[in-house]
Amino acid sequence: MNSFVKSLGGIVSAVALGLTAGAAQAAEKWDMPLAYPASNYHSENAAKFAEEVTKASGGELEIVTHPGGSLFGGGEIYRALRTGQAPIGERLISALGNEDPLFEVDALPFLATSFDEAWTLYQASKPQLDKTLDAAGLKLLYTVAWPPQGLYNKKAVNSAADMQGVKFRAYNAATERLANLLGAVPTKIEAAELTQAFATGVADSMISSGSTGYDSKIWEHVKYWYDVQAWLPKNMVVVNKAAWEGLDENLQQVVLEAAANAEKNGWDKARELSDWYKDQLAANGMVVEGPSDALKADFQKIGETMTAEWLERAGADGKTVIDAYKAK
Ligand code: PCA
Helix, strand or coil, X not given: CCHHHHHHHHHHXXXXXXXXXXXXXXXXXXXXXXXXCCCCHHHHHHHHHHHHHHHHCCCXXXXXXXXXXXXXXXXXXXXXXXXXXXXEEEEEHHHHCCCCHHHHHHHCCCCCCCHHHHHHHHHHHHHHHHHHHHHCCEEEEEEEECCCCEEEECCCCCCHHHHCCCEEEECCHHHHHHHHHHCCEEEECCHHHHHHHHHXXXXXXXXXXXXXXXXXXXXXXXXXXXXXXXXXXXXXXXXXXXXHHCCCHHHHHXXXXXXXXXXXXXXXXXXXXXXXXXXXXXXXCCEEXXXXXXXXXXXXXXXXXXXXXXXXXXXXXXXXXXXXXXXX
């Protein structure tokens, strides 16, 4: 093809594209990256949220979820949202501790250990969370908690001594630190890569909920889960502020209403599924039990160290959150 024909072709297709874009201008489509598998309740809840927005807006704003890290991996989602590569998405809040220590408050061992306490901590930390996100060019739409975090390990664990040198999968800086304090050897691995990590022996242990163990059929590789109830981390769904401001007020209202529903439904679902997940681990042959007194004491000590370290890093803002939580 000579260059004249080529550039003519370019012009023709540019015109055609322009026409298509013009015709479709009324409707907006938002891709929504998610890090966790499609069948996980967080992802199902997000899909329902997306559907509600699409329906209630009469198709004016269509939200399409992309679970399992298929559009952006878990580690990429926050950046994609900040840069506007994705207008909306979901991320584990405590994975962002390197951005701001305040993101880690819901991964402090033994600060909030039940759904009720986790909800209270969320309310206490919300003003700071909003502020931090706003400064990053983002707006919080809703959060949903994970069930309480317990210890998975290939072998029985009676105390921290049994964790010496164990290959430990971490999902944020806090679980990395915890592994180090346990004497284990941490590697950060996103949930989407978990099955492979355990199958290939890259990891033999982790701290997570029954939910993530269930999603990755962890019983194929791991025998024990200790219900330590160390903390309940949350996922958040956030929207890029520029994308948000591009919506008219009616559409913003539609999104806010769907987000409020998603928050309520998501937390309800997490509570409802928490025991079910534990039953599933046991039904698939795992030993599911409470931690021994020695293990509990070791975890308590580690929790105190981590809380002191966090307070130092998080400064006055961190103290404000903790004080607000304790006052509730
Ligand atoms: N599951 C997520 C984070 C917390 C949880 O329970 C994970 O393991 O990646």
